[in-house]
Amino acid sequence: MTDYWSMVFVFVLATFIGLGVIRRVSRLLYTPLMSLTNAISAIAVVGSIVVAGADYPTTIRLIGAVALFASMTNIVSGFLITDRMLKMFKKQ
Amino acid sequence: MIHAIAQAAAVLATALFIFSLHWMNDPKTARRGVVAGVTGMVIAVGATWIQPEIVHHGWIGLAIVAGFIVGVPLSLVPLTAVPQRTALSHAFGGLAAGLVGTAEYVVGLTENPAQLTTFRTSAIVAEVILGFLTFTGSLMAAGKLQEVKWIPQRPVTYPGQNVVNIGVLALAAALGVLVVLHPTAAWSGQAFYAIVGLAVLFGVLLIIPIGGADMPTVISILNSYAGLSAVAMGFVLDNKLLVTAGALDGSSGLILSIIMCRAMNRSFTNVLFGAFGTVQKTAAIAEQKAWKQETVEGAAQLLEQANLVVVIPGYGMAVAQAQHKVRELYDQLTKRGITVKFAIHPVAGRMPGHMNVLLAEANIPYTALVEMEEINPDMPQCDVALVIGANDVVNPAARYAKGSPIYGMPIIDADKAKTVLAIKRSKNPGFAGIDNELYVQDNTWMLFGDAKAVIGDLVKQLAGGSGLH
Secondary structure, X not given: OOXXXXXXXXXXXXXXXXXXXXHOOOHHHHHHHHHHHHHHHHHHHHHHHHHHHOOOOHHXXXXXXHHHHHHHHHHHHHHHHHHHHHHXXXXX | OHHHHHHHHHHHHHHHHHHHHHHHHOOOOHHHHXXXXXXXXXXXXXXXXXXOOOXXXXXXXXXXXXXXXXXXXXXXXXXXXXXXXXXHHHHHHHHHHHHHHHHHHHHHHHOOHHXXXXXXXXXXXXXXXXXXXXXXHHHHHHHHHHOOOOOOOOOOXXXXXXXXXXXXXXXXXXXHHHHHHOOOOOOHHHHHHHHHHHHHHHHHHHHOOOOHHHHHHHHHHHHHHHHHHHHHHHHHHOOHHHHHHHHHHHHHHHXXXXXXXXXXXXXXXXXXXXXXXXXXXXXXXXXXXXXXEOOHHHHHHHHHOOOEEEEEEOHHHHHHOOHHHHHHHHHHHHHOOOEEEEEEOOOOOOOOOHHHHHHHHOOOOHHHEEEHHHXXXXXXXXXXXXXXXXXXXXXXXXXXXXXOOOOOOOOOOHHHOOEEEEEEOOOOOOOOOOOOHHHHOXXXXXXXXXXXXXXXXXXXXXXXXXOOO
């Protein structure tokens, strides 16, 4: 039996941390911020790995593999394009 | 032991993700944030993959390779296409969540009904609704931004639209409640797929009535949904790392949505259910007064004689890909000792921060980019306000025209500058379909044409004329 309340607890605290941290993000960087948070939330890939790799029926694993592909695309393109954009911000 | 590794990896990855976002508070440290994010991701993926319950590795490897094959080209799109790419990535995020939720439900239904507790089933239903509506909604948004032919650009509205939309969502939610109460009944499977179908439909319906000017807000809201669907997935899979990362993404989308809404003086509900720029046929101010057109020579002369030039870029600059020419103009003017600043409205362009990225791409130092609130007090001292493809964000009607859909929206006070030069592609109104009286003001001079071509001509004039008129 999972301790659901501790999950809700984590969610609430993480949201407050998120609000605190994001509020201080430079306004110049909102576009890269969006691609960065998008890449980070593609951590959902760990869920897809379990579905695609555990001992489940083939259809289920196939669904997992498609989800894994979708998340992986976000991770790769998200981090790469964030870095590409950030490189362009120069002071002089 | 190996389970403890996974736990430790999750804690480490969480800390790295928070640092990653923290370092985004300054362009100087921001790239460190990417390194932290990638490190956290690699640690988390590695620790998950080595867990004993992962027994099939082929498809995992294959999917990762496929992710690279699609992801790398997606990261190389021109910066003008970044809004579409972002919307597309929200779609992928939503799809992943929706699919995992579906898989978890089917596994519970067919193999292990004991797993479908009330809490877990609720989380699955939330995950699937959020995931699939984000998927189709973001695809629609990406299609509109990419100007795909079969997706109408203009907002599509019909009578009773909001009733239909809310009805679809309410039906999905009601079926969700039934599935939560009876997760393993004979009809639960069908009900579940109906929820999926309704969520897919709702995503499409939600975006159809939304116009281009609202895209910054809509992308931010979809960003928030994508984050929340990851949170729901975390609840389903009992994974705190997922809950944390999803919450960070969700709160980021939330803050950006609030900023975008404030910048347009509108509420979430108004953006989602308001159908911007459809029928407002208020008094056509432009008909009463005529435009005054200026020649490139004249405009160049005006710019040369200025001390302070404020450039106000909008979506038109992005469409024309004019940012590099703008940089050349910036060079020409700064060379003459003229101060050049760029006034950035929060909703200029099609996503938050769009203008900043384009101007940074053209090597314009970020110290020259100034936010609306900071530039407005300086506008009366500004000799020339150069409006490049911006429209609603400089429309003075926002201050007083109560009937106007942009009433109350904070604007850049271009009209208070001593002279206004406005580059506009055509004489048609902007995306919101509203006339702009800035263009017919006494001190405004229009330059009609493609922004890139017009600025190119200005640069040529300034370079050739070398100030000796």
